[in-house]
Structure formats: C-alpha cells, structure tokens
Amino acid sequence: MSGNGPPDYGMPIPTLFLSDGEEKTFQYDKTLPSLPVPALDETLAKYLKSVKPFLTDEEFAETQKTVKDFQNGIGKELHLKLMEKSKHMKNWLEKWWEDYAYLSLRMPHAPYVNFGGPSPYSRVMWPPKTETQIERAAMLSWFMLKFWEILRKERLRVDRGGKTNVWSMHQFYRMFNGCKTPGENIDQLNDFFRTESEGDVASHLLVICRGRYFTIEVLDKNRNIITVPEFEVQFRRIRSLCDGEPEGPGVGALTGQNRTVWYKLREHLMSIHPENAKHLDVVQKAIFVVSLDDVAPVSDTEIGREALVGNPRLRWFDKTMTLIVFRNGMTASNCDHAPHDAMVNVVLSYFVFLGLDACNYSWTGPKSIRSFPAPTELSFRLDDRIIKGINDADQLYRESNNSMDIKIDPFTCYGRDLLRIHNVHPDAFVQMALQLAYFRLHQKPAPTYETASTRRFYNGRTETLRSCTTETLNWSKSMLDASSSNAKRRQLFNTAIETHLRNMTEAQENQGCDRHLFGLQICALENGIPIPKLYADPAYTKSGGGGNYILSTSCIGYTPVIGGVAPMCTNGYGVFYSIETERINIFVISWIADRETSSCKLYNSISESLLDMRRLLEGSTSARL
Numbered sequence: 001m002s003g004n005g006p007p008d009y010g011m012p013i014p015t016l017f018l019s020d021g022e023e024k025t026f027q028y029d030k031t032l033p034s035l036p037v038p039a040l041d042e043t044l045a046k047y048l049k050s051v052k053p054f055l056t057d058e059e060f061a062e063t064q065k066t067v068k069d070f071q072n073g074i075g076k077e078l079h080l081k082l083m084e085k086s087k088h089m090k091n092w093l094e095k096w097w098e099d100y101a102y103l104s105l106r107m108p109h110a111p112y113v114n115f116g117g118p119s120p121y122s123r124v125m126w127p128p129k130t131e132t133q134i135e136r137a138a139m140l141s142w143f144m145l146k147f148w149e150i151l152r153k154e155r156l157r158v159d160r161g162g163k164t165n166v167w168s169m170h171q172f173y174r175m176f177n178g179c180k181t182p183g184e185n186i187d188q189l190n191d192f193f194r195t196e197s198e199g200d201v202a203s204h205l206l207v208i209c210r211g212r213y214f215t216i217e218v219l220d221k222n223r224n225i226i227t228v229p230e231f232e233v234q235f236r237r238i239r240s241l242c243d244g245e246p247e248g249p250g251v252g253a254l255t256g257q258n259r260t261v262w263y264k265l266r267e268h269l270m271s272i273h274p275e276n277a278k279h280l281d282v283v284q285k286a287i288f289v290v291s292l293d294d295v296a297p298v299s300d301t302e303i304g305r306e307a308l309v310g311n312p313r314l315r316w317f318d319k320t321m322t323l324i325v326f327r328n329g330m331t332a333s334n335c336d337h338a339p340h341d342a343m344v345n346v347v348l349s350y351f352v353f354l355g356l357d358a359c360n361y362s363w364t365g366p367k368s369i370r371s372f373p374a375p376t377e378l379s380f381r382l383d384d385r386i387i388k389g390i391n392d393a394d395q396l397y398r399e400s401n402n403s404m405d406i407k408i409d410p411f412t413c414y415g416r417d418l419l420r421i422h423n424v425h426p427d428a429f430v431q432m433a434l435q436l437a438y439f440r441l442h443q444k445p446a447p448t449y450e451t452a453s454t455r456r457f458y459n460g461r462t463e464t465l466r467s468c469t470t471e472t473l474n475w476s477k478s479m480l481d482a483s484s485s486n487a488k489r490r491q492l493f494n495t496a497i498e499t500h501l502r503n504m505t506e507a508q509e510n511q512g513c514d515r516h517l518f519g520l521q522i523c524a525l526e527n528g529i530p531i532p533k534l535y536a537d538p539a540y541t542k543s544g545g546g547g548n549y550i551l552s553t554s555c556i557g558y559t560p561v562i563g564g565v566a567p568m569c570t571n572g573y574g575v576f577y578s579i580e581t582e583r584i585n586i587f588v589i590s591w592i593a594d595r596e597t598s599s600c601k602l603y604n605s606i607s608e609s610l611l612d613m614r615r616l617l618e619g620s621t622s623a624r625l
Contacts, residue, residue, distance in 0.1 A: 448551040
C-alpha cells in the first residue's frame with residue numbers, strides 16, 4: 001500500500017481492489033435502503049408461475065385454490081404483521097435468515113453447511129511439488145493478511161451494481177477474527193473484527209498440524225505484518241515439532257458434530273480446567289486458520305473433496321475462514337456459511353491470485369529473519385468423555401466423506417468471450433445449460449435455486465432465483481426433439497433467457513417469492529399461528545420450497561475461483577461454476593446413497609449441453625441431440 005501505509009516490501013498489491021481517494025469500505029453501509037417487503041399479490045402470482053412446470057393441470061388447479069385461500073385469509077394477516085415488523089427494522093429478514101437457515105440447524109454444519117473448494121493458484125504456477133507446503137503457506141498467509149490489513153484500514157473498494165448503485169460491504173466485516181459457538185438450541189455468531197478507527201483486534205493466526213493447535217503472532221513491534229521468510233520460520237517450527245512427536249487429539253473434530261452434542265461437550269471441556277476456556281477464546285479471536293494438512297491430493301476433484309470432507313482433526317469448522325495447505329503444496333479453503341456468502345471468499349481468493357501472479361509467485365522482499373517468540377501451543381486438558389467425543393465426531397465426519405460424490409473439472413471448449421460475440425448473458429446461458437443437462441439426464445424438470453444478491457439493501461444477502469421455468473422447460477424439450485427446427489429452438493431459447501434475466505433483476509430487488517414466503521411462515525411460527533396450508537401443499541415442496549431444490553446452483557463469478565457446498569436434498573445436486581474468458585469451471589456435488597444421481601454423469605451432460613448450445617448459437621443444422 002502506498003503513501004504512509006505499512007510497508008509492502010516491494011510486493012505488488014492488486015490495485016483493482018483498492019478504494020479511490022477518501023472513500024472508505026464501510027462508509028455507506030448504514031445509509032443503504034431498507035430491505036423491502038414485496039406486495040403479497042405479486043409474490044403469490046410469481047409463486048404460482050414458478051410451480052407450474054412441476055404439476056399436472058389438476059394439481060395446479062388445486063394449488064391455485066390453496067393460494068387464493070391464503071391470499072384472502074391468513075396470508076393477508078401474516079403480511080400485515082411482516083409489514084409492521086419491517087417498519088422497525090432496516091432488514092426484516094437478516095436475523096431470521098441467520099437463525100433459521102443456519103444457527104438453529106442441529107445437524108453438523110460441516111459438511112452440510114460450510115462451503116469450500118480448491119484454490120486457483122495451482123493452475124498457473126503451483127503444481128504439486130514436495131517440500132513446498134511451508135513456502136506456499138507463508139506466501140498465502142502474507143497476502144491474506146494484506147487483505148485483512150486493507151479491511152482494517154477500510155481501503156477495500158466498495159462494490160457497486162453498475163456505476164452508482166452501492167452494495168453492502170457488511171459481509172466483508174465478518175470474514176476475519178470470527179467464530180461461531182454452539183448453543184443447546186441455537187448457535188451464536190461472534191464477530192471480533194474491528195477497523196483501525198474502532199480499535200485494536202487480535203493479531204494471531206491459529207495453525208493446526210497433526211491434531212495439535214498453535215498460535216503465531218503476525219505483527220511485528222511496529223504493528224506491521226511480518227515477512228514471508230519469517231512466516232516460513234514459524235510454520236517450519238510447528239511442522240518439525242509435530243512431525244517429531246505423536247499426533248495430538250484433534251479437538252477441532254468436535255466442531256463437525258451435531259450442534260447440540262458439540263455444545264454439551266464444549267461446556268464440559270471448559271469445566272475440566274480454566275485453561276481450556278482461555279484456549280477456546282484464543283481460537284475464536286484468531287484472524288483465520290492455517291491447516292498444515294498431511295495428505296497430498298492432486299486433481300481439483302481430490303482437492304475439493306479434502307476441502308469439504310477432509311480430516312476433521314485438522315480443522316476448526318466454526319471459524320469463518322480456513323486456509324488448507326497440503327503436503328504437496330496444493331491449497332484449498334473451508335468457510336463457515338453462516339456469517340457470509342461465498343462471494344466474500346471469492347474476492348479474497350482473487351486478490352491473492354492477482355498478487356501472486358504480479359510477483360511471479362516469489363517473495364521479493366527482505367530475506368533477513370528477525371527474532372520472534374516461538375509459536376504457542378494450545379494444550380487442551382481432556383478427559384475420557386472428551387476423547388470419546390472426538391473419536392465419535394471423527395467417525396461421523398468420515399462417514400460423510402464416504403457419502404459425497406464430487407466432480408470438479410473445467411469445460412474448455414469456450415467461455416465468456418464466445419458468449420459476448422453472440423450477445424448472450426454468460427450466467428443466464430450456463431443456467432440454461434444446467435436445465436437442459438438435468439432434463440436430458442433425468443427426463444424431468446428440476447426445481448432450481450440460483451443465488452441472487454440483494455446487497456443493494458442494508459445488510460442484504462440473497463434471494464432465490466427459481467431458474468426452472470415454463471420457458472426453460474419448453475426450450476429443453478425442443479432441444480431433445482429431433483423434429484424441432486433450429487429456428488424454433490432459438491426462439492424458445494431467447495424467450496427462456498429473457499425470462500431468466502427478468503427474474504434475476506426482480507430477485508436482486510428482493511422481489512422474488514421465496515424470502516417473502518419464508519418471512520410469512522416465520523411470522524406464523526413466532527406468533528403461535530398454525531402453519532398455513534400453502535406450506536403443506538405438495539406444490540410447495542415439488543417446486544423447491546422449504547429447502548427442497550433439486551438443483552442448488554450459484555455463479556461464483558468471472559474469475560478462476562471455484563467452490564461449492566453440499567446439495568440441499570438427498571436426491572439433488574449442488575452445481576457451482578465460474579465463467580472465464582475461454583473456459584467454464586464446473587463443480588458438481590451429489591450424494592452417493594441416491595442411485596439416481598451421479599456427479600460425473602451430470603457433469604458430462606452439462607458439457608454435452610454446452611456443446612449443443614454453441615451449435616445452436618452458430619446456427620448449425622447438424623446439432624448432435
């Protein structure tokens with residue numbers, strides 16, 4: 001950073017992410033508009049349209065009646081209650097979403113809630129290589145801490161939707177120095193991050209190696225980040241110590257347990273000895289976690305599996321962010337989903353990617369090593385109950401490992417550049433490919449969730465874009481109908497794209513139907529009102545409501561960064577993608593236990609669909625369908 005900022009030791013800091021002039025990262029957050037409540041009749045009209053692809057005419061007629069009764073009866077009452085709540089809160093959804101979508105879930109949050117994936121760095125300059133774990137961990141930690149420093153100084157550029165539409169930066173505030181703690185019935189998010197103007201903040205990393213937990217201080221006496229060679233010394237001390245002694249018990253595995261079980265074990269852990277409570281506090285306040293893992297995955301699929309369902313004794317899943325560096329120098333991340341969405345990690349990863357590329361993946365600063373205190377080990381006092389709890393949690397988590405079917409691979413025949421030539425929106429195009437791919441493979445439409453950002457509003461997060469529409473279904477059928485002409489297919493394709501883009505615009509304005517229906521349901525729940533019939537109607541589940549989306553999807557952006565999260569349903573898929581200029585990175589995940597789903601088969605069907613769609617764009621009459 002230039003000017004009077006801390007030294008960068010000649011290392012390049014990507015200016016793409018730095019604010020211009022005096023603008024500060026979080027300066028607009030409190031003045032953003034309140035999250036709106038959609039009109040009830042508009043929400044229900046959109047809902048009815050969204051369920052139609054999944055119902056027979058008779059079923060749709062029944063659902064119409066159910067919706068009408070809701071609209072004229074209890075729905076109107078609940079809507080008035082929600083409107084009243086919104087008058088006193090800038091974001092009526094925020095707390096409910098955190099509590100009901102994340103914090104009240106009692107199942108293990110890893111691997112069912114946390115997201116993760118392979119880092120993009122190996123595709124350019126960091127292939128698998130022995131004896132690189134320490135060096136790469138040090139480089140990555142330094143760049144990640146520069147991002148932390150930029151946030152502390154509020155120098156991160158404010159995101160905008162267009163030139164003037166400022167977006168909420170609130171989620172960036174929660175990406176470092178944070179940790180979730182389990183509760184008996186509901187968990188709690190703890191945010192310890194502070195900007196420099198707000199005061200001091202903990203400045204240590206949590207480093208995990210062979211089931212043991214250490215902290216290292218990252219700032220020197222002048223409060224500047226230590227150098228990469230100095231990080232290497234500290235990491236090597238930990239690695240050498242752990243390699244020369246027995247493995248530790250891996251207390252962090254407990255964070256992969258059922259949340260109530262973990263709460264009770266945590267309470268017991270603190271009762272064993274006062275030091276344990278102090279260690280837990282140190283863990284919670286750490287900037288982020290560095291896991292020096294012992295395995296050596298090579299492919300993105302292997303790395304992605306380790307990121308999501310790797311050794312739980314080498315993680316602390318409640319931490320907001322974990323950098324995983326494997327024995328062969330490959331890298332990945334695992335993040336808690338409750339405090340923020342994946343876009344936060346995407347921005348960080350791309351910042352690091354550009355920084356590494358600019359310095360040719362080499363440290364150009366001083367090589368001298370100053371004197372620093374050795375890493376501090378957090379030695380938890382354990383008893384038989386805790387040791388058994390660790391072993392049980394480890395076993396439970398490894399069963400999850402064996403249940404996940406993961407496929408991560410790029411589609412390399414074309415990317416964003418070709419779509420620009422044909423004036424097609426890249427994300428909408430890929431969503432059409434997902435619809436065609438699923439329909440081709442399973443011979444039926446899939447209720448589909450796509451993430452739509454509502455960050456233009458105060459503390460906004462997401463709304464659901466229901467990507468499977470009557471228009472996409474009609475187009476998918478035409479692509480598999482040999483008697484359908486290319487002209488007809490292109491006409492239906494254009495209509496489906498237009499519908500998707502219109503729905504995305506509305507969802508980004510919080511004018512979809514899912515979050516509103518969710519709010520009305522929680523209004524009923526919290527006011528002791530019986531849950532309305534609409535939510536028990538088969539159409540609600542068949543169309544994806546209540547977390548029943550068969551395809552759970554998200555565009556990760558237009559960078560090399562890719563990651564994913566578990567599917568919502570046992571018979572569903574998670575499909576995540578990033579769209580580069582000449583490739584589309586695809587991450588597919590499903591459950592092995594379901595015999596109808598296959599991540600590899602869906603990936604192949606997506607690839608086939610993308611090829612067919614290119615021929616459609618180019619007007620070929622020889623599409624292989």
